[in-house]
């Protein structure tokens with residue numbers, strides 16, 4: 103069996119509710135009639151770089167190669183490209199890796215989870231996103247999520263006075279829509295840590311009053327604090343028993359997690375900005391985190407993520423693989439297959455792909471009552487409507503720039 107053709111389609115799902123921004127999608131064709139594999143990379147704000155790397159530098163090496171040799175292909179891209187896996191290469195390799203696993207499953211007539219060792223559980227616990235411009239609005243969202251069936255909910259609220267610069271809050275998106283005259287690449291929002299640090303404990307006090315212990319609660323700091331600031335926050339949140347506190351400090355300052363660990367028992371999750379096992383390895387071995395959040399489409403694909411899970415298992419570190427819509431639908435399906443197979447699954451962020459995106463990608467994991475189930479059809483179990491996919495062309499995407507009151511740069 104040989105690979106005969108590789109195509110990259112950069113599609114924009116930004117106008118599909120719940121669809122996410124641009125996604126570099128890969129189709130690998132083989133010399134076996136009808137046997138093709140689909141995968142996707144990610145990297146919002148750098149999607150075209152991922153696509154170009156695949157098209158210009160990686161795909162030519164694969165024409166004529168045996169698609170069954172996934173590990174060998176992964177090693178070739180990691181080691182023979184010389185510069186090692188940065189974010190762009192890790193995402194490009196991920197797209198190809200997911201497509202190769204899709205081919206392997208279809209050829210074997212087995213679902214991906216079966217190739218990875220079979221199911222370790224019957225359903226996948228998910229968490230949804232509740233956010234608002236105010237604490238009252240956020241509580242409404244939390245209760246709505248609970249009533250829909252979520253057992254776990256990530257809770258974010260706009261920082262008073264800095265609604266547009268807040269991460270994950272309703273005010274952020276709303277404010278962006280109010281500035282049509284400013285090019286998206288030059289939009290600047292302002293944010294300050296002190297009012298944020300004062301607001302979040304009040305938010306969780308109110309949320310616990312409303313929901314009691316009926317749901318698990320999570321929160322994402324989004325890398326915005328210093329080690330001692332987030333230590334204060336994590337301690338203040340201890341009475342509300344968070345499932346985990348996510349991205350407490352910038353990824354460059356891994357040693358800052360030691361400061362945090364000295365001050366709190368709030369569980370810690372990190373990893374969505376990592377691109378390999380090498381970045382997360384010292385955090386697992388050092389017992390500095392409780393949940394690892396690398397993403398299939400940003401971190402070398404299924405081949406790398408299953409190794410990360412294996413490394414984490416004896417240290418009792420669990421998975422919470424990143425899963426917002428920008429991880430892409432095919433990688434998301436691959437992630438849920440992996441969630442089913444690994445023994446140390448923790449929780450899965452819910453993208454909740456819906457409507458048209460489920461018509462373009464038929465067979466995505468099905469969500470019900472707080473849990474995912476997964477297709478038992480061969481490979482990823484996802485059929486792609488190519489005509490409708492090609493009708494969703496790339497649309498430029500830029501993260502906003504966040505600055506402090508004094509004009510200095512703040513992590514977004």
Ligand code: MG
Nearest residue numbers: 322348349374
């Ligand atoms: Mg995060």
